[in-house]
Amino acid sequence: MAKYVYFFGDGHADGTAEMKNALGGKGANLAEMTNLGIPVPPGFTITTEMCNAYYENNKQFPEELYRQVDDALRRVEAIMDKRFGDPDNPLLVSVRSGARQSMPGMMDTVLNVGLTSATIPGLIRKSQNPTFVYDAYRRLIMMYADVVMEKAEGIEPEEGQDIRKQLEQILEAFKAEHGYASDTDLGAEEWKTLAEQFKVRIQDVLGVPFPDDPRDQLWGAIRAVFQSWNGKRAVHYRRIEGIPDDWGTAVNVQTMVFGNMGDTSATGVAFTRNPATGENVFYGEWLQNAQGEDVVAGIRTPHPLNETTRTGDTQDSVSLETFLPEVYRQLVEIRNKLESHYRDMQDIEFTIEDGRLWMLQTRTGKRTGPAAIRMAVDMVREGLIDEQTALLRVQPKQLDELLHPMLNPLEEKKNPVLATGLPAGPGGATGQIVFTADDAERWARDGKRVVLVREETSPEDVHGMHAAAAILTAKGGMTSHAALVARGWGKCCIVGCGALQINVESRTLTVKDQTFHEGDWLSLNGSRGILYAGQIPLIDADPETNTEYAQLMQWADGVRSLQVRTNADRPGDASQARKFGAQGIGLCRTEHMFFDPQRILAMRKMILADSREERRRAVMELLPFQRQDFKGILDAMEGLPVTIRLLDPPLHEFINLTPEQVEELAGELKLQPEVIQARIDNLHEFNPMLGHRGCRLGIAYPEITEMQARAIFEATAELTGEGKQVFPEVMIPLVGTATEFEHQEKIVRDMAAAVMEETGTTFEYLVGTMIELPRAALTADEIARRAEFFSFGTNDLTQTTYGFSRDDIGSFLPEYLQQKILTHDPFQSLDTTGVGQLVRMGVEKGRSVRPGLKVGICGEHGGDPASIQFCHSVGLNYVSCSPYRVPIARLAAAQAALTASD
């Protein structure tokens, strides 16, 4: 005979934690706790198989199920010494869903099942609390009418509105009539009156009465939970999360216990260790004569669990340890049992009904980053877990909390959100508003802390961005200029904050109805993309002194196979990244190097030159600067590889000039301003991202490639001459055809040979390419015939694969995320379904002709843990990310190695 029903209670359960497939997560966990001898309100679980059987069998239950439920119910009654439907001593139950994987809020629940006109008086007698009973009753009615009668049984309301809304309106009208602000203002008689009104309305609207038979209620609720598996929300959620339809949900029927039955009743939540610091102390809150939601709602101030964790704020409250020492002792025992059983910090909920302790839930507790690290390392030392488990216990992104200053979370909570945007640069910051890069630099020189507020940023703003404590833009996505630059420096940044209306002329910022002026204070939570008005205090970051962090990273380096490089353009950034553990540079962009005032003029002369000769002369003026740049960065990374990308951005980025600058340049070049302006106009592009940039520049102007290659190799020769080991890797950008690569490669190799000959030095170098266009991935076999390495430029690859401009995505991305058309921002976390196919294809095709091909990723995804997992799975050699993400990448790479299926 098939077993559909699994009983749990009084130290014995039919199921175990391993039976998640049959019992769902919740049911398995309740069984497990019961088996541990922990006091759990008894009940039973109807299996997920019954859910499938229900649908297959035309929504009918087998007779056998009724029998098994009755048996289980009888066992529950015996333990509780109450009976379901008994007028004197009624048992109430909750009926809840529980799938294999948590689907929070997607399915339905009915509480207080078993309250009827017959059982109400008995419960009043037992509880001595008629308000509680009638409140519980009206809750049952509201839930039941909505979940069971309307949704599950498909009874259509005669009037347009759904029944729940109608009942709520009755309640609201009643409160308005009586001048009540809150539900707690209502007394027993009033709830009783409302319950009657509800029942009348239900009969009117749905045409059937609210059931007054406890068994009808129970079976209605069970059926409703199974029905909710195929509810709209649940189906939609499963589709997004990729949960199979045939998993089904279990149904948990469990005794209701109440913490609000009098002075020896209570309710509380606790963590087995301190979730903020990770310290190994029992930490929690409780409330006397209260329900669970009272603790969560924060209406009453909860008391500390014990004396150890009492703080200044809770000086005058009584601890559970003091008030109910025996129950507290029992709770501590459970705490110890749970930790040694689950080997992780638990978040528990308990209720004390009439002096009797009941555990309602245990689950792995959420924790801050520093706490996660401390607990993981502590538990290894305590022998609870091994190092590998410890590595999997810390979410890589949690390291951010150690690496960047943060807004003090307690203070942050007190402030209303001003606006939200994309979390482009992690950490917190506070500063005074400025509207231009020059102002940012000037104010910062005067010792002020500023937030640079811009529509968007461009390479010409870089000095001001560097000076600012944080950057805030109205436009742009996770890989816009502002985001890239900010992340490179580990600077707090929010982009694409559409609510900002910036008026640079009047130096004002308007957000909804609030107007801010230059010098006003803003605070930013860059990890979550939240903007606040005013000044919120910060907590400093200090990873260096955190020994648990150091220990964890050492373990991580021991297990990972992916190398971690950094994206850095300046020697200082390179050194910082090296301190964070970078094993080379995966992307050194060269374009920032041209914005220095000394250099930009030569650059502009180059762009506007009349002839190839003139252009060459202008380009060559840049050679000494570039050589110096490369020498600095190669030196900073001595002993490690440095991938240098040749000039990439469209030329017009360098000639974004005001009329005055045009005049000035015309004077320098001895040309008419109109001629300059005409040439600038001629370079304008409709879609610069798809325009004349990348290797297309080097092909049109080979002298640029020659100059850059010469600078790289002269720097290499000089350092080699000084006895240093340097490994430049020259990267050709935006290659779409093998012929493009070959054209540029030849220039680079010829120059390397020339420099070796001129200097009499030999040195190693590689020539490779970015794979950042779909066509490059599709023809990677052709390209790899000559290219010695690939680096996936997944920012651009995402742009072209989706057809999303990273600078313009702000106009529709929020809507897309909200409507779940996208589950995540593909510029933040790699789209493994689409873009990932191209990455995999690129790796496979590339290695099909060059088996040892070195392949990395240097897009922003190189610092994203989920994307790093993917990079590991497709066999990349390294990921490269901004310096402040290097530790995150090291941990994520370790986790990828530990969880890889092969």
Add this chain to the structure above:
Amino acid sequence: MAKYVYFFGDGHADGTAEMKNALGGKGANLAEMTNLGIPVPPGFTITTEMCNAYYENNKQFPEELYRQVDDALRRVEAIMDKRFGDPDNPLLVSVRSGARQSMPGMMDTVLNVGLTSATIPGLIRKSQNPTFVYDAYRRLIMMYADVVMEKAEGIEPEEGQDIRKQLEQILEAFKAEHGYASDTDLGAEEWKTLAEQFKVRIQDVLGVPFPDDPRDQLWGAIRAVFQSWNGKRAVHYRRIEGIPDDWGTAVNVQTMVFGNMGDTSATGVAFTRNPATGENVFYGEWLQNAQGEDVVAGIRTPHPLNETTRTGDTQDSVSLETFLPEVYRQLVEIRNKLESHYRDMQDIEFTIEDGRLWMLQTRTGKRTGPAAIRMAVDMVREGLIDEQTALLRVQPKQLDELLHPMLNPLEEKKNPVLATGLPAGPGGATGQIVFTADDAERWARDGKRVVLVREETSPEDVHGMHAAAAILTAKGGMTSHAALVARGWGKCCIVGCGALQINVESRTLTVKDQTFHEGDWLSLNGSRGILYAGQIPLIDADPETNTEYAQLMQWADGVRSLQVRTNADRPGDASQARKFGAQGIGLCRTEHMFFDPQRILAMRKMILADSREERRRAVMELLPFQRQDFKGILDAMEGLPVTIRLLDPPLHEFINLTPEQVEELAGELKLQPEVIQARIDNLHEFNPMLGHRGCRLGIAYPEITEMQARAIFEATAELTGEGKQVFPEVMIPLVGTATEFEHQEKIVRDMAAAVMEETGTTFEYLVGTMIELPRAALTADEIARRAEFFSFGTNDLTQTTYGFSRDDIGSFLPEYLQQKILTHDPFQSLDTTGVGQLVRMGVEKGRSVRPGLKVGICGEHGGDPASIQFCHSVGLNYVSCSPYRVPIARLAAAQAALTASD
């Protein structure tokens, strides 16, 4: 014993036409002609295998080769009654390359081999023409020094310049000194002097003497031809054309014959039918006492071959038929023999040496489009070829000459090229310059023929583009706005003509040093992208009366499996396309419909609306117009499917407003102009092609999709009510994820159901999508779960796969094509290597979940013959192209079916 040498001469050849692999194309053809009994100057071919053997064997020839060459040479001498190296009666030979596939100009040739100090006097005696002999001698020296001594034997000149240039400089200096303008001004003694000077310079510079032994010359030349197989040009050409390196070249050694040996010598070229009209008459030109190059060079006016083809221009010249009737009779016989043998029109070269006719070459002759069609159909009627062969005889693009007026080619030839651009709209046109769309319309109303000259065009220029005879733009690529619109109307158009400097204010156009004003005349060859100053006469197009064309197209329709649809937005265009044979509409764009002044205001109100309600109101104002649009186009295509694409372009295209227009709109909307301007600025995008467009609009503004769907279905219901059969196919644009498609699909299907219910009509319709983003192709299986058809939007797909903006490609594409980094413009002909992989993947993945999925292509490639071949090979159901390309596509589809390998 291996056979390396294949003799041909005097009616017998060792080889045949089938032996192209061993003998190369030229050698096989000479053998074939010889076997046909046609008088070919005797000679022999050294096989391509010897070429490989030569390289494998360290560039040594086997002894056996020398023996076989000697034998063959002896047979040649016997036929010609001359001897190689004989002082009295010397045989001269040419030594030429000949690969399997023609590689024009990529390898080397040496003529007049065998002229030495010993043989010169004998040849002078025979020819009685010392000037001819010394001229031939100096030519041998120049060629030999360059091809054999310097390039093949690798003797480096001591001075920097190559030897050929040095010898040419000597000749130029000599001519300058004597005041000669042309080589023909030099006499025998002068050529003799120069030859001596050449030999001195060769000895000086290369350090070895010019060989005076005929056998040394012969073997040097043979070696040089083999060497030239691995010359730089040849290797580069092979790589681009995909010719394997191991094919090798053959060497053809053949008797020299001379048409300039006196009055009974002559030379000529002829076509076996008239290559301009296709008429079945023998057509050619000849010159008495002349060499082949004299006919080609056009220094002397050639005479007509026969009396039939004599024209007004050649009234006074003597025909070969009259002058040498016996030779002419022989030539006619050869003509008949060749046509019945090759079953195609031949282009032949002949020389008459001392009254004796020699055929030098026969090859398939080039012909005009009308001629190609006439010959193909005639030959079927004559029983020479079958219908399938006839279909393969006409290049689809040649149909353009029938479908569009053309510049008169004879007149065109006389005009210097002013500038070149991309051939965006075929045919020829001439007209007066105007600089704005309004002017174009005004001038055209006044009966003038105008060329609209613009930097680029936008949807707001459409009325002027329609009025103009031709469109000329400085920017843009083959799929830019101007190109798309022009092609849709079959209008002559050149885009991306970078040499144009347009000044709209002063109404001037400057090209290099020439300045044109409004009203000046220009002529355009839109088929080739060539611009001329002034007015060139046109030849009218008239396909309707061409019965051979009609016959050919009928045959084409009989064999093709690909359907051909058209891209049309207006009923008139649809009807035109139907006349051309379109089987439905593959792409009806809806955006043009909004630029009508009556509608644009509603559109702008919609875009700038404050609330969803206001937006809906504005959108709904457009409903009656749209319904009328769709009714018109569905009606025009009654009985055939019509694919309607929902709104695609970024909204800011509709609000490109002048300050005055902003004022006006502000008045209409009762808003401040600054508010309007701010909203417009807010919609600005950095890369609109990758921005908020396509289905992203319909998701953000579902009311647009609702309105369009309602308009389509109301039109459908009305027509259905009138008893008409209409088949709308609603196409969701720019889908990148299945979720996007599902979102829009639901709106469309809900609206169809609503309209069916409201009107009480049932009708058929499909909902499908464009596959125009790499991600759509990569996830086509997910999308096809719901989409009922796919249409590849290869314009956009090419943009994103390459990362090329079609509007900006002009700045580097010419350089890319010139440097052979791209072999063709990928917007013109589909990139089968890269983009093609995505198309194939899209088809396969799509059909893997929906086997009957209807798949088409509606990018510009749908009208490109090479791309159509690919579309057939990947199993598309249809191609869709602009109306004027429909016949081309029909023929190309037939050819694809005939040549498909399966």
